[in-house]
Amino acid sequence: MDLTPTGTVILGFLSGSEMSGYDIKTRVDESTRFFWAASYGQIYPELKRLAEAGLIEPSDQPGGERGRIAYRITGPGLEALRAWLLNGESTMELRHEGMLKLFFADALPRSQRVELVRAMAELHRGKADRLRLVHEAQRPVEGDPPWLAVLRFGLGFNQWAIEWCDAEIARLEAEAGDDAGGDIGTVAGGGAQAGADRDV
Amino acid sequence: MDLTPTGTVILGFLSGSEMSGYDIKTRVDESTRFFWAASYGQIYPELKRLAEAGLIEPSDQPGGERGRIAYRITGPGLEALRAWLLNGESTMELRHEGMLKLFFADALPRSQRVELVRAMAELHRGKADRLRLVHEAQRPVEGDPPWLAVLRFGLGFNQWAIEWCDAEIARLEAEAGDDAGGDIGTVAGGGAQAGADRDV
DNA sequence: CCCCACATGTAAGAGGTTACATGATTCG
DNA sequence: CGAATCATGTAACCTCTTACATGTGGGG
Numbered sequence: 001m002d003l004t005p006t007g008t009v010i011l012g013f014l015s016g017s018e019m020s021g022y023d024i025k026t027r028v029d030e031s032t033r034f035f036w037a038a039s040y041g042q043i044y045p046e047l048k049r050l051a052e053a054g055l056i057e058p059s060d061q062p063g064g065e066r067g068r069i070a071y072r073i074t075g076p077g078l079e080a081l082r083a084w085l086l087n088g089e090s091t092m093e094l095r096h097e098g099m100l101k102l103f104f105a106d107a108l109p110r111s112q113r114v115e116l117v118r119a120m121a122e123l124h125r126g127k128a129d130r131l132r133l134v135h136e137a138q139r140p141v142e143g144d145p146p147w148l149a150v151l152r153f154g155l156g157f158n159q160w161a162i163e164w165c166d167a168e169i170a171r172l173e174a175e176a177g178d179d180a181g182g183d184i185g186t187v188a189g190g191g192a193q194a195g196a197d198r199d200v
Numbered sequence: 201m202d203l204t205p206t207g208t209v210i211l212g213f214l215s216g217s218e219m220s221g222y223d224i225k226t227r228v229d230e231s232t233r234f235f236w237a238a239s240y241g242q243i244y245p246e247l248k249r250l251a252e253a254g255l256i257e258p259s260d261q262p263g264g265e266r267g268r269i270a271y272r273i274t275g276p277g278l279e280a281l282r283a284w285l286l287n288g289e290s291t292m293e294l295r296h297e298g299m300l301k302l303f304f305a306d307a308l309p310r311s312q313r314v315e316l317v318r319a320m321a322e323l324h325r326g327k328a329d330r331l332r333l334v335h336e337a338q339r340p341v342e343g344d345p346p347w348l349a350v351l352r353f354g355l356g357f358n359q360w361a362i363e364w365c366d367a368e369i370a371r372l373e374a375e376a377g378d379d380a381g382g383d384i385g386t387v388a389g390g391g392a393q394a395g396a397d398r399d400v
Numbered sequence: 401c402c403c404c405a406c407a408t409g410t411a412a413g414a415g416g417t418t419a420c421a422t423g424a425t426t427c428g
Numbered sequence: 429c430g431a432a433t434c435a436t437g438t439a440a441c442c443t444c445t446t447a448c449a450t451g452t453g454g455g456g
Contacts, residue, residue, distance in 0.1 A: 005297075005415075012304035022435050032303060035296040039417055044437055066424050067435055081307055090298040090319055092327075096235040097205075098290040099353060103232055104212035105346035107281055113346060119290055127292075144375065146305035146313060149368055153299060160360045168349055175344065205443075222407050239445055244409055266452050267407055 003084050006042040007050055011081040014073040018059050021047050021069070030134060031147070034127065034154045047071060055080055098123060114172040121165035128158035203284050206242040207250055211281040214273040218259050221247050221269070230334065231347070234327065234354045247271060255280050298323060314372040321365035328358035 003011065009032065013024050021043045028038045050056045055077035059070050073081070098120035105113040131154050141148070203211065209232065213224050221243045228238045250256045255277035259270050273281070298320035305313040331354045341348070 008300065008304075012300070012307070015304060015307040020435075021437090026434095032300060035294045035299045037293075037416085040437075041418075041439090042416065069436080078307065081304070085301050085304065085308055085316065086312065088319060090301065090323060091295070092298065092323055093237075093293075093295040094235045095291070095293040095295075098292065099235045099350055100208065100212070100232060101285050101290065103347050103350045104208075104215060104281070104285065107212070107215040107278065108285055112286065116285065119288060123290055123292055144371065147303050149371075150299055150303045153364060156364060157357070157360070160357070164353060164356055171344065171349075220407075221409090237444085240409075241411090241446075242444060269408080 006038050006046045008084050009038050011077055014056055015081055018070045018072045117165050117168045121162055124158045124161040131155045206238050206246045208284050209238050211277055215281055218270045218272045317365050317368045321362055324358045324361040331355045
């Protein structure tokens with residue numbers, strides 16, 4: 001059985017305790033969301049698929065709990081989870097619109113470029129703030145559980161990004177002192193000019 | 201006209217110089233790929249849509265160049281690009297499978313957890329190496345163009361991540377000295393146990 | 401002559417988001 | 429009793445990737 005991305009998240013959460021689709025969605029939003037999101041539209045169908053494959057099973061203990069369906073992981077499920085954890089393949093995809101904008105900032109007068117970096121700093125500050133809140137809401141735990149390390153990573157990354165932005169803002173402002181302007185104005189028909197050799 | 205994500209990339213590259221779909225794909229792969237990818241399956245249809253919308257136009261200068269169709273940005277296209285650059289909305293989505301694995305590492309014996317971090321370090325080292333190559337391939341340029349800043353960001357981020365991983369590996373190895381084991385074994389029927397309170 | 405780089409394009413499908421539909425229960 | 433929260437699910441749609449189909453031109 002090939003685990004889909006969402007399947008791994010579900011199995012992962014279920015390896016900790018029984019949960020319903022609703023629980024999983026809530027948990028994702030307050031934890032993995034920062035590096036791995038999931039929506040109802042994926043979670044519910046995936047729960048059924050995993051149950052069909054025998055990797056999880058409904059634990060329908062009674063107790064008038066509305067229409068709630070909690071699932072628990074099965075032996076094969078835990079095996080599949082461990083196999084995935086150890087398969088050695090891990091993709092990393094960053095989609096950073098602010099970076100993309102900065103990359104194309106040649107199309108903007110110099111004076112406006114710094115705005116792009118300011119917006120980026122704002123974005124990372126927001127993420128860092130939310131992560132800090134989550135961190136503070138944590139009750140102290142013994143040892144150093146893996147998920148705490150992950151939280152530190154998120155916080156550290158955003159802090160690093162904020163510092164990078166601040167340094168970049170300073171650089172751009174210093175540059176603005178040196179000269180004034182440097183707009184590109186060439187439009188349709190312009191052909192190759194300044195930006196032609198950018199490669200990152 | 202609402203720019204699609206791929207539309208903005210195309211417009212951005214075309215604001216620098218005339219290019220064909222093939223050129224754009226090549227450029228993306230050696231530059232923005234690290235924070236914004238695009239494939240032929242998106243690029244070619246999007247070129248047609250942008251041309252229909254009048255934001256770009258084919259510059260079919262003759263010169264027996266195979267079936268090549270180069271496009272250039274138009275006045276409205278440059279306007280649309282600038283409007284997008286300044287719209288103030290920028291999403292950032294990180295999809296980091298290694299982090300996800302680490303988050304669920306409770307399901308693994310302690311001794312194997314460090315492998316996950318080692319794999320992450322390897323991944324980031326690979327990305328950093330490629331970015332360094334690109335950086336070295338750069339001819340020196342006057343000033344400090346925006347795209348160079350973006351390259352520095354990619355390099356810096358990956359270096360930061362490598363350091364984070366190394367620190368985490370050291371921590372885990374120190375921990376392994378203290379005690380031995382700590383496997384979780386409870387499967388289907390186990391209900392809520394150790395991992396039940398993780399929130400990040 | 402063959403292979404590689406150049407070059408354009410499409411079809412299928414994976415993966416994901418958003419919005420909607422529906423209803424139960426709890427708490428103030 | 430009304431609002432918020434709990435709870436499940438589906439349909440439409442968007443975005444993107446992969447794989448395929450097709451063909452040109454230049455260099456060894």
